[in-house]
Amino acid sequence: MICYDCPRMCGVDREKSKGFCREGNKIRVSKIIENFMWEEPCISGTKGALAIFFSGCNLRCEFCQNIEISHKGKGDCYSPEQFRELLKKYDLTKYSSIDLITPTHFSSLLYEALCDFKSPVPIVWNSSGYESEQMIEKVSEFVDVFLPDFKYFSSELSAKLSLAEDYYEVALKAIKKMREKKPNNVFNDDILTSGLLIRHLVLPGQAKDSMKILQTIKQQIKEPLCSIMSQFTPVGKTFSRKIYPLEYKIVLDYAEKIGLNDGYFQDYESANKNFIPDF
Numbered sequence: 001m002i003c004y005d006c007p008r009m010c011g012v013d014r015e016k017s018k019g020f021c022r023e024g025n026k027i028r029v030s031k032i033i034e035n036f037m038w039e040e041p042c043i044s045g046t047k048g049a050l051a052i053f054f055s056g057c058n059l060r061c062e063f064c065q066n067i068e069i070s071h072k073g074k075g076d077c078y079s080p081e082q083f084r085e086l087l088k089k090y091d092l093t094k095y096s097s098i099d100l101i102t103p104t105h106f107s108s109l110l111y112e113a114l115c116d117f118k119s120p121v122p123i124v125w126n127s128s129g130y131e132s133e134q135m136i137e138k139v140s141e142f143v144d145v146f147l148p149d150f151k152y153f154s155s156e157l158s159a160k161l162s163l164a165e166d167y168y169e170v171a172l173k174a175i176k177k178m179r180e181k182k183p184n185n186v187f188n189d190d191i192l193t194s195g196l197l198i199r200h201l202v203l204p205g206q207a208k209d210s211m212k213i214l215q216t217i218k219q220q221i222k223e224p225l226c227s228i229m230s231q232f233t234p235v236g237k238t239f240s241r242k243i244y245p246l247e248y249k250i251v252l253d254y255a256e257k258i259g260l261n262d263g264y265f266q267d268y269e270s271a272n273k274n275f276i277p278d279f
């Protein structure tokens with residue numbers, strides 16, 4: 001499998017060597033958590049999601065909170081057929097959604113596994129936003145809800161923290177494509193059954209960057225539904241502190257001022273290590 005699954009465009013044969021994401025030609029699952037309640041209420045619902053954490057990542061942010069799986073590579077490998085069979089072993093009606101967490105670098109394999117999969121609950125594509133429009137077009141055949149991050153405006157910041165100078169341009173195009181494929185947010189019993197929910201994590205000292213991202217969302221994405229997050233905990237070399245309450249308030253006030261009112265924001269107290277799952 002010569003891989004061009006994501007904007008890194010490594011062009012490597014994943015059977016023989018590894019690209020930036022460091023994953024091979026099988027779907028590697030690090031952990032599955034049943035009835036996972038840590039997502040937004042419209043994803044977790046009252047039953048919780050069936051959360052599937054994939055190993056590896058095509059962004060590998062320096063401050064990653066899931067470093068054990070995204071940087072170190074752990075888990076069991078499945079062919080597309082085996083992955084499909086794995087899902088069938090679960091009674092999917094017991095969950096509010098199927099939450100595919102960091103799936104981008106397995107896009108082609110997941111497409112093979114799930115393109116005609118009939119799920120009784122929404123399938124959520126929970127990604128970093130660093131994705132190609134072509135791949136979003138493809139996976140939208142089986143994905144019901146796109147749940148991308150929109151992390152950085154500044155190319156300097158994205159280059160430093162995620163080795164992706166072009167993050168903003170690439171993610172904006174991908175998110176616009178997600179909106180095109182799921183043009184409206186549709187809820188059923190408070191669960192988002194089709195649509196787009198954009199996440200933004202506020203970083204220490206980066207309130208201005210956050211405001212530029214929120215402004216972009218407001219101006220360029222139709223019917224924006226946002227989740228603004230405060231849960232950053234210091235991991236990596238660049239940041240040695242959590243965000244301050246004041247900088248979080250500045251970002252939330254700005255969201256309100258520009259009319260970005262639909263969605264969720266975390267309580268400031270969420271910035272603790274309880275938000276880092278134990279892998």
Ligand code: SF4
Pocket residue numbers: 003004005006007008009010011012014018019020021022023057058104105106
């Ligand atoms: S999915 Fe992995 S190997 Fe493929 S282009 Fe992206 S980073 Fe490279």
